[in-house]
């Protein structure tokens with residue numbers, strides 16, 4: 001039988017408070033961290049940020065003192081967890097090196113979720129976003145080589161290719177075309193809602209990161225690139241959040257958040273190769289089981305509903321960070337020239353001449369587009385752009401692989 005967080009005993013909430021010294025964890029070593037350990041750290045930071053912000057929104061929409069006090073307690077713990085997780089990232093990783101990690105997360109998480117999500121419409125939306133973050137990885141990798149003389153392969157390993165995706169210049173679309181139909185939570189599997197929330201939280205944290213660190217870059221093209229890609233992350237957040245079923249109540253959403261935290265910590269605890277970080281995932285799982293219990297009690301009290309009825313009897317198959325090289329190549333072959341139109345997707349060549357996409361493109365892409373300039377700049381400096389190609393023949397003949 002699988003793991004059912006509703007049936008497990010968590011850590012009592014009063015025992016979850018930690019000292020400053022506990023929060024101030026030793027960062028990993030950037031030279032020997034596994035790329036997917038870094039990826040798990042980046043994603044779980046995004047999950048904890050979403051957990052804290054969601055509970056703030058809930059508090060702002062509640063007039064119940066007891067509820068507000070209880071969620072203030074859970075939220076304080078989410079904030080502690082966020083510090084522990086995000087403080088694993090060392091200062092020796094530059095803003096731009098950390099950015100490469102963020103985009104590797106976006107690529108391999110989106111690809112994994114797209115491959116395994118049961119809902120075909122949600123899969124299409126994920127595949128669409130995948131090719132865009134894949135291109136961001138290529139643009140930032142060129143900025144990294146151009147401005148810091150470093151190679152993205154030292155960060156992503158041989159797990160993720162670095163080649164052009166859907167060109168970033170083509171990704172700028174009218175805001176109306178980001179809004180998708182939602183996935184009905186009463187049909188389909190609960191897993192679909194978990195996947196959407198996971199990807200949304202990851203993309204939201206990437207959006208937040210670029211909003212804040214884009215001005216820490218000295219190079220002018222680099223500053224422009226963060227502004228430009230930051231706007232695509234805003235599009236991605238709009239796209240993914242529109243997939244969540246908006247008819248879910250606040251208490252359903254509270255449970256969804258805590259259940260998802262249990263799901264991800266459980267998934268990553270099983271896969272983590274760094275024993276010290278594995279212990280963190282395990283400890284956080286114990287905390288989330290208790291947050292979930294608190295959320296379930298809140299639903300029973302405020303809505304008189306039974307939360308067990310809406311949750312699966314055990315956690316779905318674990319979410320995995322794994323290499324998706326061939327899958328991404330397939331999606332590239334089939335979907336490179338897609339653009340969004342209303343709640344669906346069409347080939348750019350099928351757009352009418354007066355399409356709002358084309359007008360929007362003209363409004364933002366003047367004569368200086370940073371995502372193009374960064375490639376031109378690196379070619380000028382090195383005589384070629386930066387790429388890391390591993391698919392098919394290239395990968396099998398080289399024989400190098402990193403699990």
Ligand SMILES: [Fe+2]
Nearest residue numbers: 051078081261
């Ligand atoms: Fe948490």
Ligand SMILES: [Fe+2]
Nearest residue numbers: 103106133136
């Ligand atoms: Fe991205």
Ligand SMILES: [Fe+2]
Nearest residue numbers: 133203233236
């Ligand atoms: Fe993104």
Ligand SMILES: [Fe+2]
Nearest residue numbers: 258261288291
């Ligand atoms: Fe939580």
